[in-house]
Amino acid sequence: MNAAQLPALQIVIPLLAAPVCVALRQPRVAWLTAVVATWSSLAVAVVLLQHVLATGEAVSYHLGGHAPPHGIELRVDALNAFVLLIVTGISAVVVSASRKSLSEELSEKQHYLYFAATLLCMTGLLGMTVTADAFNVFVFLEISSLSAYSLISMGRSRRALTAAYQYLVMGTLGGTFILLGIGLLYMATGSLNMADLAVRLQGMEANRTVQTALAFLVLGASIKLALFPLHVWLPNAYAFAPAMVTALLAATATKVAFYVLVRFLFGVFGTDFAFDAMHLDRVLMPLALAAMFSASIVAVFQRDLRRMLAFSSVAQIGYMVLGLSFASELGLAGGIVHLFNHAVVKSSLFLVMAAVAIGVGSTQIEDLRGIGRRMPWCMGAFVVGGLSLIGVPLTVGFVSKWILVRAALEAGLWPVAVLILLSSLLAVVYVWRVVEVAWFEAPAEDAPQVRRPPAGVVCAAWTLAAAALVFGVFTDATAGVALRAARMLMEVSS
Amino acid sequence: MTAGHYQYWIVAVLMMTGLYVVISKGNMIKKIIGLNLFQVSVILLYVSMGKVEGGTAPIVAEGFEVYSNPVPHVLMLTAIVVGVATTALALSFVVRIHEAYGTVEEDEVLAMEDDSTGSDA
Numbered sequence: 001m002n003a004a005q006l007p008a009l010q011i012v013i014p015l016l017a018a019p020v021c022v023a024l025r026q027p028r029v030a031w032l033t034a035v036v037a038t039w040s041s042l043a044v045a046v047v048l049l050q051h052v053l054a055t056g057e058a059v060s061y062h063l064g065g066h067a068p069p070h071g072i073e074l075r076v077d078a079l080n081a082f083v084l085l086i087v088t089g090i091s092a093v094v095v096s097a098s099r100k101s102l103s104e105e106l107s108e109k110q111h112y113l114y115f116a117a118t119l120l121c122m123t124g125l126l127g128m129t130v131t132a133d134a135f136n137v138f139v140f141l142e143i144s145s146l147s148a149y150s151l152i153s154m155g156r157s158r159r160a161l162t163a164a165y166q167y168l169v170m171g172t173l174g175g176t177f178i179l180l181g182i183g184l185l186y187m188a189t190g191s192l193n194m195a196d197l198a199v200r201l202q203g204m205e206a207n208r209t210v211q212t213a214l215a216f217l218v219l220g221a222s223i224k225l226a227l228f229p230l231h232v233w234l235p236n237a238y239a240f241a242p243a244m245v246t247a248l249l250a251a252t253a254t255k256v257a258f259y260v261l262v263r264f265l266f267g268v269f270g271t272d273f274a275f276d277a278m279h280l281d282r283v284l285m286p287l288a289l290a291a292m293f294s295a296s297i298v299a300v301f302q303r304d305l306r307r308m309l310a311f312s313s314v315a316q317i318g319y320m321v322l323g324l325s326f327a328s329e330l331g332l333a334g335g336i337v338h339l340f341n342h343a344v345v346k347s348s349l350f351l352v353m354a355a356v357a358i359g360v361g362s363t364q365i366e367d368l369r370g371i372g373r374r375m376p377w378c379m380g381a382f383v384v385g386g387l388s389l390i391g392v393p394l395t396v397g398f399v400s401k402w403i404l405v406r407a408a409l410e411a412g413l414w415p416v417a418v419l420i421l422l423s424s425l426l427a428v429v430y431v432w433r434v435v436e437v438a439w440f441e442a443p444a445e446d447a448p449q450v451r452r453p454p455a456g457v458v459c460a461a462w463t464l465a466a467a468a469l470v471f472g473v474f475t476d477a478t479a480g481v482a483l484r485a486a487r488m489l490m491e492v493s494s
Numbered sequence: 495m496t497a498g499h500y501q502y503w504i505v506a507v508l509m510m511t512g513l514y515v516v517i518s519k520g521n522m523i524k525k526i527i528g529l530n531l532f533q534v535s536v537i538l539l540y541v542s543m544g545k546v547e548g549g550t551a552p553i554v555a556e557g558f559e560v561y562s563n564p565v566p567h568v569l570m571l572t573a574i575v576v577g578v579a580t581t582a583l584a585l586s587f588v589v590r591i592h593e594a595y596g597t598v599e600e601d602e603v604l605a606m607e608d609d610s611t612g613s614d615a
Contacts (some may be wrong), residue, residue: 135569142576146583153587158594162603165587169516172529172580179573180536186566187543 003051007061007074010126018119027111031099034115038092045088049081069196075132079485083259090251098244100454105242121147125256134182134192145171152241163236170233174223181217205277225257228291231314238310243354251347266489275327284325291318296426305363316342332486334403341396348464349385355453370443374450384465386431395472501542509535520600522588533577540566
């Protein structure tokens with residue numbers, strides 16, 4: 001098989017499968033189409049990652065046969081191959097599980113729309129990840145965002161509509177800021193290809209246009225990845241979207257935005273410009289720390305499981321940005337491993353939440369009393385996911401936090417290392433609140449009978465929770481790949 | 495200098511007007527109008543940067559040697575499509591919000607959300 005063609009397939013498969021879903025309309029057929037498309041995308045991503053790791057070289061695809069920098073290039077290296085694997089893997093698991101549980105929240109007639117929008121969202125996310133063209137990033141960003149807005153608006157409560165509207169306004173502002181930044185870069189350099197941009201930007205540190213471009217790109221990406229304090233759209237969007245949509249978006253959308261930020265800072269601007277000349281770390285590091293603490297504290301006081309998990313997402317994004325702000329190989333690797341950790345774990349936790357919502361009919365934490373004994377499989381997955389969120393050894397969360405702490409010490413910032421550990425304690429508090437209620441309190445006497453959640457959802461939650469355990473023990477696959485990707489990025493950017 | 499780059503002033507003023515409308519207005523339709531202004535300012539920036547003084551449309555013909563740069567113009571075709579799609583989606587949300595809440599004023603909607611627990615259909 002010719003690996004050179006594979007990057008294009010990552011975009012083409014979901015893009016073609018989406019209209020097929022709309023044309024066929026049958027809920028079961030649309031689901032099957034989506035399942036086939038997502039699993040084959042995952043297979044392509046696995047082959048790509050293997051190929052990139054084996055050869056050590058990036059796979060470059062020239063759209064229409066036009067060579068870069070004038071033609072559009074798709075380029076897959078160790079970093080985005082890893083992100084591709086995460087996005088396709090989570091999509092495959094969540095889409096496979098969503099057939100039954102979706103019927104709880106959407107009428108059968110709307111299922112095909114859900115699958116089509118999910119596939120389009122995936123197209124956008126994968127496109128943003130594979131492309132090496134700056135303007136393509138904007139186009140794919142909008143494809144993924146528009147489908148994400150419509151997915152969120154499918155929620156049962158009418159508040160889903162206002163959440164989607166709010167996300168649309170914030171997201172469009174973010175997307176337009178990114179467009180503006182790309183335009184200013186084009187103005188200064190006359191190029192849109194990322195590698196070409198990196199070459200042309202050398203020695204332009206004093207150029208005001210380029211400095212402004214950096215500011216707008218970082219701002220736009222920060223809105224899309226929900227960096228504190230630009231995260232206001234996230235809690236409502238995650239809390240009121242259909243549960244399956246939350247499980248998918250929480251694991252993919254913000255992660256790809258983080259990847260875009262990393263790619264622009266390290267692959268286009270370079271560390272010399274972004275960190276040594278513009279001191280971006282002085283902005284990003286305090287915001288990351290603020291996110292880790294404020295969002296965790298807010299999560300502790302949430303009464304609704306969904307909102308608690310959503311605020312925890314904002315806190316976890318803080319860890320990723322913190323890793324990036326060290327501007328070192330180790331820090332970047334920590335950020336990338338944490339990206340993997342959070343994607344897998346948060347998706348698993350939101351799947352548990354979906355199962356609980358079906359089983360108990362509520363996601364208020366006080367309604368979950370004694371649920372551990374009545375839904376042991378479900379809450380078992382929650383415990384595993386929670387442990388990884390905290391960063392307990394033998395989970396992948398430990399690996400990422402360990403690398404982050406080492407990066408902080410390496411940079412001579414021991415207070416930051418202490419803060420990482422302290423904020424993990426907050427995670428202990430909010431995870432424990434749920435575990436205590438679910439496992440150690442007796443169910444209320446008038447508690448209604450628990451419905452059996454669909455087996456698919458529980459299986460999916462366990463698949464992802466198991467991944468958090470497996471990759472926490474076999475760290476070569478996560479930390480090893482992340483270190484390679486970080487080393488490659490630092491070589492490019494220095 | 496100011497006179498030579500007057501289009502940047504137009505872009506900046508339009509952009510900040512749009513952003514101000516998005517932030518300050520409580521009416522959801524007005525917010526969308528602000529969002530559109532904001533997007534259009536960026537489109538103007540791109541279009542103006544492709545213009546070369548004295549340049550003509552980039553079609554090879556005898557007697558013309560200076561051409562405008564078509565790339566930013568082509569990029570903006572895509573951005574306009576994105577803008578239209580965003581506006582359409584936003585308006586459709588507003589229609590459904592109006593159906594569900596009976597108003598498109600953000601503060602009234604927020605007041606209603608505070609009353610309910612959010613589990614209502």
